[in-house]
Amino acid sequence: MKQDSIFTVEKFRAAKKQTTGSDPIKTVELLADKYILTKNEEAGILRHFITANDNSAFGLINAVTRASQDIEDYNRATELERLGGELLSLPADNRILALPDTHKMINVTPQAAFA
Template structure:
């Protein structure tokens, strides 16, 4: 009550205010983090609905050309893409990020993980813009995309 506050020092009241606002900040941070998490999960769900076509070799070649992957990286991405048998954009993201674990160079592995995230973002942008992404070159040309 108001009388109780008269008993507390300014330092105690300041600490009490600080604790209260820290609790509010924690609640807001948790809500924002949960929102970010749910948005990421939604992006992944959407990426599962986007097919990369029926030729994983060509898909990985297009990916390799776009993101400058060397032959070893392309082979690793292709191997994981085929083993996982998920030829959606989500499967491609997983193949790229899994291939990053096969790379000895930390900086390059981190770059491959970033590329995986970029593919996910590009997939969602393509849905919003009704564009197709990472199709084999000849199909892109047939559709007038390349």
């Protein structure tokens, strides 16, 4: 158990050092496209991402999990929380902007269900 905690702390440290680039809007758009987020979810993540003023992968992960708290539907909020964990678990070189096309998150409700 202690080893898992150390591994997680190291992943957080690595995410803090990884930049998402200088365009937070594009970063969140890519994330929303990749994980089929609604426009409201995308806007919430962007708002928290910009407000925190942390353009690292850690900042984006925090924005995703913080935005989940604004979602009224419990199941969907849980899916966004899971997305934050999923992003952290990806290898650093594939984490945010360079996610492989074959990577799909399991159990993310398609955007059409929220239209």
